[in-house]
Amino acid sequence: MQYHSGGGTDGSSASATTTTTVASTTTPSTPKTFVACKVCGDKASGYHYGVTSCEGCKGFFRRSIQKQIEYRCLRDGKCLVIRLNRNRCQYCRFKKCLSVGMSRDCSSVVRLVLRFGLANPMSRGVRADCNGNNERNPMVTDLESCSNTRSGCTLGKVQFDCSRATPCPLLVACADVDPPDGGVDSVNGNPTEP
Amino acid sequence: MQYHSGGGTDGSSASATTTTTVASTTTPSTPKTFVACKVCGDKASGYHYGVTSCEGCKGFFRRSIQKQIEYRCLRDGKCLVIRLNRNRCQYCRFKKCLSVGMSRDCSSVVRLVLRFGLANPMSRGVRADCNGNNERNPMVTDLESCSNTRSGCTLGKVQFDCSRATPCPLLVACADVDPPDGGVDSVNGNPTEP
DNA sequence: AAAGGAGGTCACGAGGTCAG
DNA sequence: CTGACCTCGTGACCTCCTTT
Ligand SMILES: [Zn+2]
Ligand SMILES: [Zn+2]
Ligand SMILES: [Zn+2]
Ligand SMILES: [Zn+2]
Numbered sequence A, B: 001m002q003y004h005s006g007g008g009t010d011g012s013s014a015s016a017t018t019t020t021t022v023a024s025t026t027t028p029s030t031p032k033t034f035v036a037c038k039v040c041g042d043k044a045s046g047y048h049y050g051v052t053s054c055e056g057c058k059g060f061f062r063r064s065i066q067k068q069i070e071y072r073c074l075r076d077g078k079c080l081v082i083r084l085n086r087n088r089c090q091y092c093r094f095k096k097c098l099s100v101g102m103s104r105d106c107s108s109v110v111r112l113v114l115r116f117g118l119a120n121p122m123s124r125g126v127r128a129d130c131n132g133n134n135e136r137n138p139m140v141t142d143l144e145s146c147s148n149t150r151s152g153c154t155l156g157k158v159q160f161d162c163s164r165a166t167p168c169p170l171l172v173a174c175a176d177v178d179p180p181d182g183g184v185d186s187v188n189g190n191p192t193e194p
Numbered sequence C: 001a002a003a004g005g006a007g008g009t010c011a012c013g014a015g016g017t018c019a020g
Numbered sequence D: 001c002t003g004a005c006c007t008c009g010t011g012a013c014c015t016c017c018t019t020t
Helices: A055-066 A090-099 A108-116 A140-145 A169-176 B055-066 B090-099 B106-116 B121-129 B169-175 B184-188
Strands: A046-048 A051-053 A146-148 A152-155 A158-161 B046-048 B051-053 B146-148 B153-155 B158-160
Touching (some): B046 B055, B055 B090
Antiparallel strands (some): B153 B158
């Protein structure tokens, strides 16, 4: 997804003539080409860190994992994260990023596989993210070659270090994820705790 | 949290490579690049809290919303707020701040204006969202008539060259758009008194 | 070649500072 | 309290790289 635009259409407001299509059906929300960021609801710019997100949340998450800053909420840790106030609380924004499935080196497929195991339909379904929402996934084909052991995780050619000494950030991220629909948390004997 | 201001008002190259009409950005006999604060008329230093304003009004507004001070007018509540006497009545100054649209979360109003166009009510309606009411993201629709890129900004048919230009000529242009006086608050009767 | 995501860039503005 | 000045997080855009 790219939204460069570049100026093409001009007719400010009420663009004159053809196309337009207006809001079409009555649907009060999401007109058409609008894809919402899973973190704040702003317009998403693509698939970043495993989640459909906007440029802002993408950049914020990148910065957060680069320099390992420790955020802290000045309130109750339950701040609402929406476009208009997403910058109010970094702690809650980052928490939201993790909760929707953002992670550094893993695609959502990896996350799902690690969480549910290869055998779980949830993983194969690949069409769903941690919240059970449909989502396109580019790494479907690699699924078959994925393995997850206690010492490390491998997905295709990518290998992740999940040694106990340094828990894979991926697992940490998954730890906070709200139990997906079924609440299935079986996981395939995967070390989720320290 | 945001910071900086660097040379905010640097003016400099205001080259406006316009396409179609609107040759130079008007201002045939303007001192230079003086942009007035919408609250007091002093020289604005940027877009603060959703409004083109000066450092003084910016700081004043910040302080006002931080510690929720209750101001009170010693007169009739209709003091004129201009640079020379803006410190005479805090009540009326704050009231003016609100009336011109200052709000804590409106920093992105510019983007919306750029997206929807100055004439589109959507751009003005944004202020309603700042109170958390209309959380639904307004940045939908296909009114992509405006774009703002680093190399150039487009507003309707006018194109500005804002590459490395500080500040972006388009932002400066936006400054004079909103009717400086009454009417502004029409949208949602939003700005009330303190 | 085309697509698209990770990471870098840097103007911009929120919030802090502290003489005045 | 005020406001000129400062710091540095933010996000739209860019480049580079990997995958189709
Ligand atoms: Zn977002
Ligand atoms: Zn919070
Ligand atoms: Zn002012
Ligand atoms: Zn007064």
